[in-house]
Amino acid sequence: MSMNPNPLSRDATDLVTNHRALASLLSAATAPASHRELAGEDDVVLAFRYAHLGPAPRPRRRKMSVTKLLAAKAMIAAVGLTGGGVALAAATGHMPSVTGGNSSAASSAAHATASHSAGGQSANHPGATPSPSMRGLCQAYTAHSADNPGKSLSNPAFSALITAAGGRANVSGYCATMLAAKPGNAPTAHQTGKPSSMPTTANTAHPTGKPTAHPSGKPTQHP
Amino acid sequence: MQAAQDGDEAAFRVLYRAIQPGLIRYLWVQVGDAAEDVASETWLQVAKNLRSFRGDAAGFRGWVATIGRHRAIDYVRHERRQPTADSPLDEAPEPVAADDTAGSALDALSTRDALALIARLPRDQGEAVLLRAVMGLDAKTAAKVLGKRSGAVRTAAYRGLHTLAVYLDELGASAPPARVTGDARVTQLPAASLKDMR
Numbered sequence: 001m002s003m004n005p006n007p008l009s010r011d012a013t014d015l016v017t018n019h020r021a022l023a024s025l026l027s028a029a030t031a032p033a034s035h036r037e038l039a040g041e042d043d044v045v046l047a048f049r050y051a052h053l054g055p056a057p058r059p060r061r062r063k064m065s066v067t068k069l070l071a072a073k074a075m076i077a078a079v080g081l082t083g084g085g086v087a088l089a090a091a092t093g094h095m096p097s098v099t100g101g102n103s104s105a106a107s108s109a110a111h112a113t114a115s116h117s118a119g120g121q122s123a124n125h126p127g128a129t130p131s132p133s134m135r136g137l138c139q140a141y142t143a144h145s146a147d148n149p150g151k152s153l154s155n156p157a158f159s160a161l162i163t164a165a166g167g168r169a170n171v172s173g174y175c176a177t178m179l180a181a182k183p184g185n186a187p188t189a190h191q192t193g194k195p196s197s198m199p200t201t202a203n204t205a206h207p208t209g210k211p212t213a214h215p216s217g218k219p220t221q222h223p
Numbered sequence: 224m225q226a227a228q229d230g231d232e233a234a235f236r237v238l239y240r241a242i243q244p245g246l247i248r249y250l251w252v253q254v255g256d257a258a259e260d261v262a263s264e265t266w267l268q269v270a271k272n273l274r275s276f277r278g279d280a281a282g283f284r285g286w287v288a289t290i291g292r293h294r295a296i297d298y299v300r301h302e303r304r305q306p307t308a309d310s311p312l313d314e315a316p317e318p319v320a321a322d323d324t325a326g327s328a329l330d331a332l333s334t335r336d337a338l339a340l341i342a343r344l345p346r347d348q349g350e351a352v353l354l355r356a357v358m359g360l361d362a363k364t365a366a367k368v369l370g371k372r373s374g375a376v377r378t379a380a381y382r383g384l385h386t387l388a389v390y391l392d393e394l395g396a397s398a399p400p401a402r403v404t405g406d407a408r409v410t411q412l413p414a415a416s417l418k419d420m421r
Binding site for chain 2: 007008009011012015016019021022024025026028029030031032033034037038039040041043044045047048049050051052053154155159167
């Protein structure tokens, strides 16, 4: 472990050097890290990556709020399905399988996404994800906690969820409410019920395409 | 430091590996086995606010320690609100099982044993020892973390080390050195040395 060679003041250093057991105790306390102590590194780096690309999601989230008419549901569903933690491009890439055979919904959703990304955000930028959808996080949490009972919330990826729920203890209830509240957005409902309405929404909204009408269509606002 | 702030993951990993061991040990003394979770929360906040940090590597270490300390305090407050949970601060973590230390020489102390002994110190002394000797903060930085004057932190660290030496002497005198009794701290410092340090 790297640290200041000797952060202690001189009298404290004298104390330590003159007391063998105390010196041993301090060297035990500063022994190299165990594997377990560093076990969270990848989670932390994930959070770092997520946070570092923080400014990117903001315009996209704003866009999502103002382009509800434009395949926003498809985007939300796609993000929700992946827990918000995967690149949107990858998520839309999954759309064909998610929506079954309805490839027009998938392609129009992907098209819409691509056109939104045109302003400079590369659609396949791994970190250019929207801020985590609470619904997506709930789905991820529910799935994760089934596999890792009691451990899920230790993952920093869920901290936003904990904040939104108002504490760890509330997450389960929060998610139960959220997942029950809008069945129309649930992936299963989407899979079976939505595809028929999706293409018309996306296709009628998009082909008109009027870039001037798109609040998000100003490339200069993209980072 | 700058590279990490610019988003360089490798640089961030270097910082993490340098600081996390000391951080998690410091937190372990504050919150016991919740240290891993509290450390995760700390790093999450660090990652989130990294670009707003201004300073050098030493300052960064102190900044992480400050965030960790606040997260630990939050954790303890939260635990206190739970009627059934014990407060780790009131009840310092038990030293590891006697088998791990019994019969072994003092200089074969494990990291956990060492921390358990530090956890027996009065809180201000323990924190000062941990921040200075375990997290490697200089007196000024540690003082900033604790919201005290440098001199006060130096004194607290010195007194803490002195108390530890007395604990260790007692352990050495009584074989096997299984456990430190909780009330040992009360009788530790000779009055003269206390006076010297004030």
